[in-house]
Amino acid sequence: MLENYSYYFEKLRKNKKLDYELIVVINNTTDKTDKIVNSYIKKNERIFCLNFERGGKGFAVIEGFKHALKKNNDFIGFVDADMATPPEQYFKLIEKINNVDGVIADRYLNGSKIYPAPSWKRIAARKLFNFVIRSFLLIPYGDTQCGAKVFRRKAIEKIINSIGMSNWAFDVDLLYNLKKNGFRIIPCKTLWYDKEYSKINFWKAGPWMALAIVRLRILNSPFQRFIRIYDKLIGYIP
Numbered sequence: 001m002l003e004n005y006s007y008y009f010e011k012l013r014k015n016k017k018l019d020y021e022l023i024v025v026i027n028n029t030t031d032k033t034d035k036i037v038n039s040y041i042k043k044n045e046r047i048f049c050l051n052f053e054r055g056g057k058g059f060a061v062i063e064g065f066k067h068a069l070k071k072n073n074d075f076i077g078f079v080d081a082d083m084a085t086p087p088e089q090y091f092k093l094i095e096k097i098n099n100v101d102g103v104i105a106d107r108y109l110n111g112s113k114i115y116p117a118p119s120w121k122r123i124a125a126r127k128l129f130n131f132v133i134r135s136f137l138l139i140p141y142g143d144t145q146c147g148a149k150v151f152r153r154k155a156i157e158k159i160i161n162s163i164g165m166s167n168w169a170f171d172v173d174l175l176y177n178l179k180k181n182g183f184r185i186i187p188c189k190t191l192w193y194d195k196e197y198s199k200i201n202f203w204k205a206g207p208w209m210a211l212a213i214v215r216l217r218i219l220n221s222p223f224q225r226f227i228r229i230y231d232k233l234i235g236y237i238p
Contacts, residue, residue, distance in 0.1 A: 001083045002040045002047065008087035010044070018094065021071070022047045024081070025064045028055030058170030062163060065156050077150030082195045085148040089190050093150045096188050102151035102178060106143040106187035114192045132210050136217040137176050141187060144171050148190065155183045164219070169212035176216065 005022060012018040024037045026049065037049045050063055061078050068076045075094060079085050085105060093103040107114050108126070118126075126143075133139050149171075159177040163170070178185055211234055218227050 001081050002037065002044075004083065005087045005090075006040065006044045006047065008091070009046075012091070013046075018091075020046060021068075021073070023064045023067055024049045025060040026051045027060040027063075028053055056170075058163065058173070061170065061174075062160065065160055069153070069157060069160070074153055075150055076153055076156050078147070079149075080147030084193050084195055085190065086193070089192075090148055090150075092190070093148060093188055096186070097150060097152065100186050101155045101183035102149065102185040103188050104141065104143070104150075104175070104185060105146045105148035105190035105192070106141070107146050107190060107192045108142050109187050109189045111189040112192070114194055116194060118194065129209060132213050133172055136213050137172065137220075139172065139175055139179060141175060141185075143187065144175055146190070146192070149174075151178070151183075151185075155181075158183070169209060169216055172213060173216055176220070180220070 002022070002024070009018065009020045009022070013020060022044075024047065026033050026037065034049065034051055037047070041047045041049060048067065050067060052060070052063065064078060065076055075097060077090075077093065079090050089105070093105060096103045106112060126145075130142060130144070133141075133144060155178055158181050159174070162177045163173050175185060215227070215231075215234075218224060
């Protein structure tokens with residue numbers, strides 16, 4: 001992933017189309033990820049590494065955002081590190097941000113393609129989860145969970161301290177806060193290469209994700225004072 005993204009974005013930089021930096025956030029890994037990243041830092045001075053013991057996708061992305069905000073970046077985004085989104089597809093998100101505040105890849109938008117094609121079970125799980133999101137939060141996006149998103153700096157600055165979900169509902173929490181603050185986010189068609197080793201079992205994780213959505217809705221309603229009762233009954237959902 002680092003080799004492909006470095007090669008592609010270096011070409012853009014040398015052609016004066018885009019300057020960039022790649023922030024790799026390692027969180028709670030037990031493999032040799034840090035050694036691999038450090039070896040690439042020696043090859044590309046625009047690669048940075050943050051290493052944390054605490055786990056959670058949301059935590060990792062937020063820490064990456066905070067690091068990016070310390071520098072003079074116009075756009076800030078994130079992408080999964082498994083090459084499910086090729087670098088040229090991620091760059092398309094940046095190209096489409098002209099008159100909006102953010103662009104998110106949508107694997108189910110007309111013109112998008114997923115390789116290999118998802119099973120009917122996965123499609124059914126995705127539609128069910130999306131129905132829950134639209135019903136409870138009125139978020140108009142068909143694919144909140146795709147791990148390829150980019151936003152304007154001002155949008156991230158505004159909402160970064162409002163995001164509380166660090167695990168099951170991080171992407172939804174992020175998009176909900178952006179919508180609540182009046183930022184315009186649009187979907188973009190993409191090519192997605194599904195990685196077998198990085199798939200989430202939605203039938204096992206789905207109930208927890210749905211409960212996280214309910215919790216997020218309670219927090220952003222007149223009934224937020226009852227959140228302690230909800231957490232006591234259900235158990236805190238990070």
